[in-house]
Amino acid sequence: MDKYVELEVDVNGEEIFIVDARVLSSYSGRIKRILGKPKGVYYYQKVIFHDFPGGSSNFELIARFCYNNGRVDINPLNLSTITCAAYFMEMDEFITGTENLCQQVEKSLEEIKYWTWSELLVSLKQCQELLPGVCSFGTLAKCLDCLVKRLASSCETSSCPSTSSPDSFGFRFSCDTRSTDGPKNNFFRDSWWFEDLVAFNTRLIEMIVKSMVSRNFDNGSICRFLLFYQKSRFPSASMDDKIRIMEMVVETLYSLGTQSVSYKSLFWILRLSMKMDISQCCRAKIESMIGSRLDEATLDNLLLRSPIQRHHLYDVNLVLKFFKYFVGTGVCCMPLSRLKKVARLVDLYLLEVAPDPHLKPLKFLALINALPDYARDSCDEVYYALNLYFEVHSGLSEEQKMEVCFGLNYEKLSPEAVNHLSRNTKFPSKSAIHALFSQQCKSKRLLQDTNPAPLTDSPLTTLETSRKGTRDDSADQQIVLCVKKLDGSDENKKIRAHLQGMHWRVMELENDCRNMQIQMEQMVKSGFPNHAKAKSGVPKLCSYH
Numbered sequence: 001m002d003k004y005v006e007l008e009v010d011v012n013g014e015e016i017f018i019v020d021a022r023v024l025s026s027y028s029g030r031i032k033r034i035l036g037k038p039k040g041v042y043y044y045q046k047v048i049f050h051d052f053p054g055g056s057s058n059f060e061l062i063a064r065f066c067y068n069n070g071r072v073d074i075n076p077l078n079l080s081t082i083t084c085a086a087y088f089m090e091m092d093e094f095i096t097g098t099e100n101l102c103q104q105v106e107k108s109l110e111e112i113k114y115w116t117w118s119e120l121l122v123s124l125k126q127c128q129e130l131l132p133g134v135c136s137f138g139t140l141a142k143c144l145d146c147l148v149k150r151l152a153s154s155c156e157t158s159s160c161p162s163t164s165s166p167d168s169f170g171f172r173f174s175c176d177t178r179s180t181d182g183p184k185n186n187f188f189r190d191s192w193w194f195e196d197l198v199a200f201n202t203r204l205i206e207m208i209v210k211s212m213v214s215r216n217f218d219n220g221s222i223c224r225f226l227l228f229y230q231k232s233r234f235p236s237a238s239m240d241d242k243i244r245i246m247e248m249v250v251e252t253l254y255s256l257g258t259q260s261v262s263y264k265s266l267f268w269i270l271r272l273s274m275k276m277d278i279s280q281c282c283r284a285k286i287e288s289m290i291g292s293r294l295d296e297a298t299l300d301n302l303l304l305r306s307p308i309q310r311h312h313l314y315d316v317n318l319v320l321k322f323f324k325y326f327v328g329t330g331v332c333c334m335p336l337s338r339l340k341k342v343a344r345l346v347d348l349y350l351l352e353v354a355p356d357p358h359l360k361p362l363k364f365l366a367l368i369n370a371l372p373d374y375a376r377d378s379c380d381e382v383y384y385a386l387n388l389y390f391e392v393h394s395g396l397s398e399e400q401k402m403e404v405c406f407g408l409n410y411e412k413l414s415p416e417a418v419n420h421l422s423r424n425t426k427f428p429s430k431s432a433i434h435a436l437f438s439q440q441c442k443s444k445r446l447l448q449d450t451n452p453a454p455l456t457d458s459p460l461t462t463l464e465t466s467r468k469g470t471r472d473d474s475a476d477q478q479i480v481l482c483v484k485k486l487d488g489s490d491e492n493k494k495i496r497a498h499l500q501g502m503h504w505r506v507m508e509l510e511n512d513c514r515n516m517q518i519q520m521e522q523m524v525k526s527g528f529p530n531h532a533k534a535k536s537g538v539p540k541l542c543s544y545h
Helices: 021-025 029-035 055-067 079-088 101-114 117-129 139-157 169-177 183-190 202-214 219-236 239-256 263-273 280-291 316-328 336-353 361-368 380-392 398-405 415-423 429-449 459-468 475-485 490-525
Strands: 004-011 015-020 042-049
Touching (some): 004 021, 015 021, 117 202, 202 239, 239 263, 280 316, 316 361, 380 415
16 A cells, blocks of 8 residues: 655645645655655644745645646746745755756746846846845846846847837837937937836845946946936835835945936935935935035035924034035045135035024034135135124124134235224124234235336326325224224233234335335336336335325
């Protein structure tokens, strides 16, 4: 009498199968190990699988293979699931007059190059549901390789894959547009596959992108696809899924390089990420990508609202990070034009945030000092921003105001700004002194470094005309005004004495200018050579206005 072993198989709690253990054990090494040696003519056993690949429907295919003497229909629509199940059931060890199941699926996989586009997508969809187990059997790798080859070939020829199925959305979209011209249609031809891949989860998309990068796929196309994927998936995704998508997109864009994606798109990603609890590492990568290209930003880009839990109008801390990343790219090596663009952007930003009543002095100073001093040709905009800041923050002490004024390079102030500062009661007195003294030193250096310039055709006329004009407020008069503003405290007495010393030095400087003018007049009267060919007149510094 033949032995009969009744085997009850519970597949993932979905369905229970009653099978003959002898039949399954002749093809499955796993079943054979579970049953062990026969215990009698008839016995009953039960097996429970909690993680059977593909579930109950796939186990039914395996059972059919065993009951059908090792034959089963293997096609692109079930190849991925059968492969996983075959290795799960250890069906690579037994041969019963024909190839074992693992050998059959490997042979079928060699025909992947003849699959249609839609069959390839279905197979990848199955692989997605079988992750991560499917990664061990080579099926996923071959499907990804075939997919990327098709896409690369499609982008090179600006048409759809030759083996695409007519029922594929990508096929219709590509072929409908390939005969048209223009940049917009070229973009559509290169992106016909975007919609087909949107259904895949983030893990599979990440694998696809890595495969694209390994094959030197166009980085611009990858970036456009990732942004399309993010926009398509976000409306229906949960917050956890949104975070996973965001982090995957940022990590991939960061690995591809910042120039692969538009600057506008980076700020779009940033604004979305500010509403999510993404990892600090991911957030830092967004900020560094933006900061490294800060010369492409506009003022509107930087006017980011402060987080809800804070009182500031704008997120100054985030903007300071942008400047930090920009400087970190190596300002000493970059073109000066880039640096000056960012300096102009800093000055505009200072004027916008200065009225914020919650902005601390040291934070405002950090903004002023965000770039090296040589990035600015003039500090007038910084002065006007400080003037606005002091007007709003009227409660600051003299010491706090002086701390902020340390960021102001007085030598880069125009005479008009210095004149305004000398009368500005919102600024500390020491700041006015520093400004006037810096202007005095700058004037003295100009006198020392400048030789008598060649005269114009009529230098005497120029001198006489300059003397007739009404003289504007000189540095000497500005110092006198500063002295009058000081009260009688001990500290101000010292300042008054210092200002009076400056007053005498300015008078000496003006006396030197006057003597130089007299010498020039004498030189002209005695016949200054080649004065008719001179390109410039009397130095402006030495003439009265």
